Amino acid sequence: DGGITQSPKYLFRKEGQNVTLSCEQNLNHDAMYWYRQDPGQGLRLIYYSQIVNDFQKGDIAEGYSVSREKKESFPLTVTSAQKNPTAFYLCASRTFMDGVNYGYTFGSGTRLTVV
Amino acid sequence: GENVEQHPSTLSVQEGDSAVIKCTYSDSASNYFPWYKQELGKRPQLIIDIRSNVGEKKDQRIAVTLNKTAKHFSLHITETQPEDSAVYFCAASINTNAGKSTFGDGTTLTVKP
Numbered sequence: 001d002g003g004i005t006q007s008p009k010y011l012f013r014k015e016g017q018n019v020t021l022s023c024e025q026n027l028n029h030d031a032m033y034w035y036r037q038d039p040g041q042g043l044r045l046i047y048y049s050q051i052v053n054d055f056q057k058g059d060i061a062e063g064y065s066v067s068r069e070k071k072e073s074f075p076l077t078v079t080s081a082q083k084n085p086t087a088f089y090l091c092a093s094r095t096f097m098d099g100v101n102y103g104y105t106f107g108s109g110t111r112l113t114v115v
Numbered sequence: 116g117e118n119v120e121q122h123p124s125t126l127s128v129q130e131g132d133s134a135v136i137k138c139t140y141s142d143s144a145s146n147y148f149p150w151y152k153q154e155l156g157k158r159p160q161l162i163i164d165i166r167s168n169v170g171e172k173k174d175q176r177i178a179v180t181l182n183k184t185a186k187h188f189s190l191h192i193t194e195t196q197p198e199d200s201a202v203y204f205c206a207a208s209i210n211t212n213a214g215k216s217t218f219g220d221g222t223t224l225t226v227k228p
Contacts, residue, residue: 031213031214033215035218040124040220040221041220041221042119042121042204042218042219042220042221043159043204043218044218045215045216045217048213048215050213056213058215059116090158090159094214096211096214099210100210101147101208101210101211101214102164103149103151103161103164104149104151104159104161104216105161106151106158106159106160107158108157108158109158
């Protein structure tokens with residue numbers, strides 16, 4: 001059964017701590033994305049990657065880092081430099097075939113809370 | 116960069132009525148416009164999309180229209196049902212391999228039985 005798996009579902013971070021959110025897909029999609037969702041707001045792009053070993057900053061990359069060592073995996077690290085990390089984090093992927101891109105497939109999200 | 120505005124932020128309708136959500140975009144290069152539905156506590160799911168070479172697309176009770184000249188597109192839901200209650204997001208992107216989407220802020224639709 002193809003899809004995107006995010007883990008953990010809930011994550012609690014202490015002040016000054018780095019945490020890593022996992023995102024794995026078995027859809028054979030080339031492009032992967034990380035979005036942040038705050039209550040009552042839309043999705044804001046943190047980082048995205050078109051191919052392995054390459055990624056670009058989105059609109060709100062400060063305080064975050066990513067890696068793309070495998071096509072299937074795109075983990076997001078929330079560093080201590082991110083001052084307001086409490087949010088719902090969504091990972092997504094999409095396919096691009098025959099010169100056409102398609103809608104996102106989203107993971108089920110990770111809710112991060114600072115304690 | 117692209118800016119997407121979505122209206123209204125909340126919408127309440129009676130079951131059986133129609134609902135319309137409108138979005139505008141700023142980048143004339145955008146040519147792919149998906150709509151997502153997000154139920155409470157769940158992931159967004161693609162419900163319909165439209166490309167810039169098409170003015171209207173319909174899928175059962177859902178339709179989307181696009182006006183490239185005015186840079187706006189709309190979602191129309193007819194014969195609404197309580198299970199249509201959710202947050203709806205519009206998005207705009209350019210048809211490239213990167214294809215990153217810019218999202219509107221969402222519309223919370225409530226369908227009253």
